[in-house]
Amino acid sequence: MGVPDADGQGPPDGLPGLPPEWGRVVVPDDASALADEARQIRRELRHARQDTGRRTGPARLGLPALILLVSVLVTLAGLAAVTWPRTTRSGAPTVLPRSTTAPQPVGPLPALDLVGADDTPVPLRSLLPAMIILVDACTCAEQVGTAARAAPPGVTVVTVTEGRSAGPASVPGVRPLGDPAGGLRSYLHLSPHPGTAAALLVDRQGSLVRVVPELGPLSDYGADLARLSG
Numbered sequence: 053m054g055v056p057d058a059d060g061q062g063p064p065d066g067l068p069g070l071p072p073e074w075g076r077v078v079v080p081d082d083a084s085a086l087a088d089e090a091r092q093i094r095r096e097l098r099h100a101r102q103d104t105g106r107r108t109g110p111a112r113l114g115l116p117a118l119i120l121l122v123s124v125l126v127t128l129a130g131l132a133a134v135t136w137p138r139t140t141r142s143g144a145p146t147v148l149p150r151s152t153t154a155p156q157p158v159g160p161l162p163a164l165d166l167v168g169a170d171d172t173p174v175p176l177r178s179l180l181p182a183m184i185i186l187v188d189a190c191t192c193a194e195q196v197g198t199a200a201r202a203a204p205p206g207v208t209v210v211t212v213t214e215g216r217s218a219g220p221a222s223v224p225g226v227r228p229l230g231d232p233a234g235g236l237r238s239y240l241h242l243s244p245h246p247g248t249a250a251a252l253l254v255d256r257q258g259s260l261v262r263v264v265p266e267l268g269p270l271s272d273y274g275a276d277l278a279r280l281s282g
Contacts, residue, residue: 158260161252162239166229169218174229176236177258179208181280184252185267186237187222188214189244195267197223199251202270204281212236214244255280 161180165173176184183203185196200209200223209226213219214237218230237243240263242250251264253276262276 158263161254161258161260162235164231164235164239166212166231166236167216167218168227168229169221171216176210176229179210179227180254180258181206181256182208182210182254183277183280184210184212184236184254186214186242186244186250186252187211187219190247190249191222192249192267193222195249196226198270199267199277200225202274202277204278207277207280253277253280 161177164176166176168174176182183199185192185199187196196209196211203209209223211219211222211226211228212231213228214231214234216230216232218228221228231237240252242263242265245266248266251267251273252260253262253264253273255261261280262273264273267273
């Protein structure tokens with residue numbers, strides 16, 4: 053029920069100042085009479101909130117979904133890098149076809165003075181071109197003899213033993229020398245291995261053409277030995 057306002061305006065029944073399109077508004081004396089309408093309004097508000105949540109759900113989930121996608125891509129990239137086929141490295145050296153061209157120099161021969169059979173100093177570079185065979189781990193007379201017979205004219209075959217003693221000439225035509233300080237092996241980082249002899253092929257300019265870690269058959273180094281006389 054309604055009453056006029058303080059200035060006597062407004063309808064005698066209904067509420068003052070309300071839009072006319074709302075029609076007649078009646079306020080009951082007992083608020084419990086509005087319980088059904090209150091439940092209806094709460095139900096409509098609850099449905100409205102649920103609809104709003106469904107509409108905004110994808111927007112809220114957009115950033116976490118993007119982060120998850122980036123993490124998956126990074127993981128897949130890492131797995132691809134780990135499992136990608138690559139060249140495997142084995143203990144055996146790569147075998148290359150034998151070249152008929154002159155090999156590139158490995159490095160310069162150090163300017164060492166070794167000791168001859170009479171304990172006189174012998175500049176190693178004065179014997180070039182030369183095939184130098186390190187025989188302190190093995191006299192290897194058979195391999196040394198093969199090298200001496202295959203050496204072209206003008207190429208010196210030298211055997212080197214670590215220590216002050218040059219040792220006897222085990223093969224005719226081969227010059228024995230001693231290396232008191234072990235400077236040759238130290239320079240080349242060649243450790244002695246029992247039963248084997250290493251060899252160095254050096255041209256007349258003092259360039260170390262080839263290092264043969266284990267002196268074997270002539271076919272392994274014969275072509276390079278023949279070029280030393282050029």
